Amino acid sequence: MIKLGVLISGRGSNLEAILDASERKEIPAEVAVVISDRADAFGLERARKHNIPTAVINSNELEIVKVLKKYKVDLVCLAGYMKIVGKALLEAYQGKMINIHPALLPSFPGLHSQRQALEHGVKVSGVTVHFVDAGCDTGPIIFQRAVPVFENDTEETLSERILTEEHKAYPEAIRLFATGKLKLEGRRVKIT
């Protein structure tokens, strides 16, 4: 059983999907601590409902690393965490830190990916789970799931369709990591 530290900034629906998968024993992982950079993140309430310890740390990464170490975290999961990760977190957790992004990277990194995808006119978008590096959504890709874009889609309907896939993809990526199935070779992630 590995221990997860989940970093959030807002709604926390991916956090909830991870908590549910863990409680249903679908993944060999438990959430040890949830850290938010914002005190008003709704995800903090979700964590408290599941009796998970929480911390609010605005930007002091050394403090974040201290808390993650205190809870003996094996894997850091960024779930709607709106900050670019810096040196302290990378030094402590590179290769043990993953993120979910609502587009098929390297297309549409950064904010409002679903809107970017619609404005570009792509017919397929999706979800990417990747290891975190120093860039914005640039780290080695673990896997991707495609989601169709329909002609009458709005940012909301496309986001909703992608989010449904995110909630399946995140626990799946955690399961692969926790069972030692991910092998990082340069930029490529092999699933063994």
Ligand code: GRF
């Ligand atoms: C998700 O779409 C995630 O892919 C992106 O931010 C959103 C967070 O949603 N990085 P939630 O806070 O997990 O509900």
